[in-house]
Amino acid sequence: MTPYIVYRTQRHNSLLLSFPPDGKFRDIVDNFAEIGYPALMVNPEIVSFALLELVSNSIRAHREKGVADAVNVRISTDGEEFHVTVQDSGRGFDPGLLPYDIGAPAEGIDVMSDPFCSYRELHNGSRFGMGLYVAKKTFPKFSLFFVDSLEHPCPWFSGKVKGTRIDLGIPLMKGGSGVADADEVEALESLEEAGA
Amino acid sequence: MSDERRETGRDRSFARILIRVEGRVGYIADVSDFGFKGLFPEPFLEPLGSRLVVGVSFEELGLAAFELSTVLRWSRLAQGAGEVGFELVQGSSSEDDLVKFRKIRDYYSGGNLRST
Numbered sequence: 001m002t003p004y005i006v007y008r009t010q011r012h013n014s015l016l017l018s019f020p021p022d023g024k025f026r027d028i029v030d031n032f033a034e035i036g037y038p039a040l041m042v043n044p045e046i047v048s049f050a051l052l053e054l055v056s057n058s059i060r061a062h063r064e065k066g067v068a069d070a071v072n073v074r075i076s077t078d079g080e081e082f083h084v085t086v087q088d089s090g091r092g093f094d095p096g097l098l099p100y101d102i103g104a105p106a107e108g109i110d111v112m113s114d115p116f117c118s119y120r121e122l123h124n125g126s127r128f129g130m131g132l133y134v135a136k137k138t139f140p141k142f143s144l145f146f147v148d149s150l151e152h153p154c155p156w157f158s159g160k161v162k163g164t165r166i167d168l169g170i171p172l173m174k175g176g177s178g179v180a181d182a183d184e185v186e187a188l189e190s191l192e193e194a195g196a
Numbered sequence: 197m198s199d200e201r202r203e204t205g206r207d208r209s210f211a212r213i214l215i216r217v218e219g220r221v222g223y224i225a226d227v228s229d230f231g232f233k234g235l236f237p238e239p240f241l242e243p244l245g246s247r248l249v250v251g252v253s254f255e256e257l258g259l260a261a262f263e264l265s266t267v268l269r270w271s272r273l274a275q276g277a278g279e280v281g282f283e284l285v286q287g288s289s290s291e292d293d294l295v296k297f298r299k300i301r302d303y304y305s306g307g308n309l310r311s312t
Contacts, residue, residue: 025210025256025257026303026304029208029209029210029304030208033208040275041275041276042275042276042277043235043274043275043276043277044275045223045225045235045274045277046235046237046277049210049223049225049235052210056255056256060255110219111214111219111220111221112216112219120261124260124261125251125253125260125261126253126255126259126260126261127253127255128212128214128221128251128253130212130221133221134221134237137237138237
């Protein structure tokens with residue numbers, strides 16, 4: 001069976017979700033709760049949380065910069081992978097202000113390191129610095145770049161940054177059916193634990 | 197997959213949690229009057245019955261970060277992620293922090309909604 005995405009009972013191979021910066025956060029959470037992912041080798045709730053983090057970051061940037069454009073999330077599947085692109089017009093950000101090296105593997109990032117603790121103190125504890133970190137940890141394919149007004153990639157220091165684009169990819173479960181089935185995953189995990 | 201599982205398998209809440217001593221970050225995936233389900237990107241290996249102070253952040257609701265005293269009641273592996281049941285320890289969290297927790301519960305239960 002060809003893998004597909006379910007959104008509000010409809011099947012899709014590709015789906016675009018747009019979130020206006022003046023919308024309610026609860027509506028964004030509800031939108032992600034309506035997505036039925038194709039069979040992934042990762043917990044689909046973690047996938048949703050990672051995407052919610054990215055959308056929340058983008059919405060905050062739009063609000064801070066007074067940008068009225070929507071934040072766009074395109075999700076798709078090609079039968080081999082599940083792809084996500086999150087794109088905003090939030091004018092980008094200085095990667096040097098993150099509490100870790102954005103290019104470093106997620107496995108080597110220590111969320112209790114001094115830079116993380118300093119980051120939390122800087123934001124009075126209201127931000128944990130988790131968003132990009134969890135996305136990197138969840139999606140084996142992760143790339144982040146800034147784009148100019150023509151949607152061309154450009155460096156942060158160019159002074160031409162219109163927004164941020166994040167491309168994510170995660171393999172589909174081999175032989176999986178259309179959408180994730182918890183029984184199917186649990187059965188596979190049991191086989192793996194048994195050394196099969 | 198049955199419709200019943202699909203309905204029950206999707207939670208509609210989101211807030212960030214940080215367990216400092218163990219160095220774990222995760223999310224509140226479901227809220228009740230007495231506690232919440234936490235979801236972590238990795239398996240959660242703390243023993244059942246452990247008392248854990250959980251930092252909570254929900255900037256989108258305009259809440260300053262706060263801490264809750266909890267007991268680990270259950271945990272399981274779910275597709276590589278750690279699902280954990282946290283029960284609030286009565287009398288151990290400050291009233292201010294409990295008020296913030298209730299705001300999150302109300303936000304997702306549909307009561308006292310506010311725009312964010």
